[in-house]
Every structure is written in C-alpha cells, then in structure tokens.
C-alpha cells in the first residue's frame with residue numbers, strides 16, 4: 001500500500017518546537033509578550049497597523065461582526081462557497097444572513113452578481129464579508145468599489161489568504177486594502193501558517209483594534225484612559241461590553257511568530273506546486289484554477305468539465321481515495337446545509353455555487369509536497385478520468 005497523501009498538512013520544524021518550549025519555561029503562558037510579538041509580526045508582514053490575535057478564525061469573524069454592529073435586525077451578505085463560519089458570524093449575533101452567488105472562475109463572490117443585486121434595490125446589507133477563496137482575490141477590487149459606492153461596510157474572511165497579494169494590487173498583501181475595514185486569518189494546521197488553533201484580525205483602524213482587543217477578553221478593561229468610574233485600587237477593572245474569552249495562548253503565539261519567519265518559503269513552495277499542476281494537468285478534461293502567482297494557493301481546486309468527460313466527481317474522488325490520495329471538496333454550499341435550509345434557503349438559490357460544488361475537487365497541495373507525490377496525484381487522476 002502506498003503512503004497516504006493528504007490534501008494538506010502543516011510544516012513544523014525544530015525551531016518551532018524550541019519557540020514553544022521557551023514559552024513553557026517563561027513566566028507567561030497566556031496574555032504575555034509572545035502574543036504581542038505575534039500580532040506585530042503579522043501586522044508588519046501584511047503592512048497594516050494592528051493585529052488582534054484570538055483563539056481561532058471563527059472567533060475573529062464573530063468579534064469583528066460584533067464590533068461592526070451586526071445584531072438583530074441587521075443583515076450580513078457573504079459567499080455561499082465558503083466554510084460555514086463565514087455565515088455563522090452573523091447568526092451568532094442574531095443578524096439575518098444572505099449570500100451572493102459566485103463566479104465559477106474564481107470560486108469567490110461574482111462582482112456582476114453583486115452589482116445586479118444592488119441595482120435591483122431592496123434591503124442592503126449592513127456588512128459584507130468577502131471570502132478570498134483558495135487565496136485568490138480576483139474580482140475583489142470591483143467588490144470593494146461597489147461596497148464603497150453603496151456605503152456598505154466591507155471586511156475580508158482571509159482564512160485562506162495570509163501571504164497572498166491582491167490580484168489587482170500585486171504590491172499589497174491581503175489584509176491591507178484601504179477599502180476594507182479589516183481582514184481575518186485562521187491558523188488552523190492546514191492554513192498558510194499554523195498555531196494549532198488560532199486566528200487574527202488585522203486592521204488599519206486603531207479604535208477598532210482596541211475594541212476587538214477588549215471584546216476578546218470579556219469586554220473588560222483596566223486601561224485608566226477608558227475607565228468610566230474612578231479606579232478603586234490597582235485591582236480595578238470594568239466590564240464595558242459583552243465580550244468573550246477568545247484569547248490565544250502565548251505558546252500558540254510563539255509558534256505563530258516562528259512560523260511567520262518562513263511564510264515566504266511556504267508561499268513560494270505552494271506557488272511552484274500550482275504552476276507544476278497547471279503543466280501536468282493541461283491535457284485532462286478539467287477546468288483549472290486561475291493562473292496567478294498572487295494567490296496563497298491554500299487550495300488547488302479543479303473542476304470536471306462535463307463537455308469533455310462523463311466521469312462524475314464522486315467516481316474520481318472515490319478512485320483517488322482508493323489510491324490513498326485524500327483529495328477533498330470545497331465547499332458544500334452553505335445555504336444547502338440543514339441549518340440554513342431551516343432558515344428558508346433552498347437548493348437552486350445560488351446556482352453557480354451549487355454547480356461548482358458538483359464538479360469541484362481539491363487536489364493535495366502543501367509546502368512539503370514532493371514532485372513524486374504530485375506525480376502520483378496526477379497519474380491517479382488521469383487514470384480515474386480514463387486517460
């Protein structure tokens with residue numbers, strides 16, 4: 001039996017292990033200097049002012065949606081082709097959630113669909129969460145312009161996109177766009193860098209960052225400048241909002257800072273794999289993802305082209321699994337999940353996302369992938385497609 005090839009896996013080295021061990025021997029396991037260093041490392045890399053580290057990417061979305069005023073009677077729009085967390089961020093706060101259909105060429109919200117929805121009138125969203133699917137950002141510039149023109153606050157779920165640049169602004173890292181209020185990252189093991197579990201919001205807005213930092217810690221502050229009453233001693237604190245315990249630990253933050261030192265190597269390795277897939281898959285009956293070096297290539301998603309093959313995605317997926325190649329599928333459209341159906345959504349609501357789901361397959365891609373592993377994936381895929 002050949003070794004399994006997972007669709008993604010983390011890259012941990014001895015320096016990462018040493019960085020975590022150093023925190024274990026220090027005075028602070030949480031809320032210490034390692035968290036501040038990690039926030040600074042990510043904000044500096046992205047090229048924006050502030051980073052607020054939290055316990056995971058979902059918490060980052062939840063806090064950001066709360067800080068930007070989502071709540072009962074408010075409306076969130078996001079992409080149906082995403083992980084459920086992108087939409088759940090609104091539901092946690094009692095807001096209504098709706099979706100904008102995708103462009104199958106990018107997997108992200110279709111700017112034409114957004115423009116048509118806005119031109120049709122009706123209820124406008126109070127927040128739009130754009131998702132940089134797979135780490136691509138094609139189309140985002142127009143989404144940002146439309147949101148600005150219609151006065152819609154815009155943020156980015158950049159869980160896939162740490163290390164990517166904007167397709168239309170190659171000198172700007174994702175997370176630094178002037179028309180976006182903030183962006184969120186996830187440090188789950190399969191994302192660009194990992195802290196095991198972890199997330200961060202980056203923003204150029206100092207007041208927003210301060211509010212997020214307070215919400216991350218129960219809505220409590222000890223900052224003398226913010227206290228509403230005279231302090232009653234050095235112990236004194238005030239809870240000024242309903243926050244959470246969404247902190248990251250210093251062990252995780254130290255791992256994250258250590259990983260950030262190698263992010264450019266991770267990105268180069270992923271981009272080289274994507275370029276090589278493009279060459280190796282050219283003759284198969286597949287629609288390939290966009291040819292872009294701006295992407296972080298979190299996922300390499302091919303789509304079966306029904307005009308060129310009768311083989312189903314299910315058959316290809318099962319054939320790869322039989323060869324111990326653990327391809328994956330991103331994503332089951334959020335609005336078709338039972339929870340969202342119960343809210344009134346139905347199959348057919350967002351046809352491009354549904355068609356995408358029927359045909360898509362995420363091939364293995366990760367920094368440590370070897371040529372031999374990639375060749376095995378391509379050979380198994382070709383065999384499954386009868387080529």
Ligand SMILES: *Cc1c(COP(=O)(O)O)cnc(C)c1O
Pocket residue numbers: 056057058059082083085086131157159160186187188197198199
């Ligand atoms: C991974 C992911 C999240 C959630 O991140 P966690 O750290 O797992 O909570 C949110 N949105 C997208 C698009 C993701 O891929």
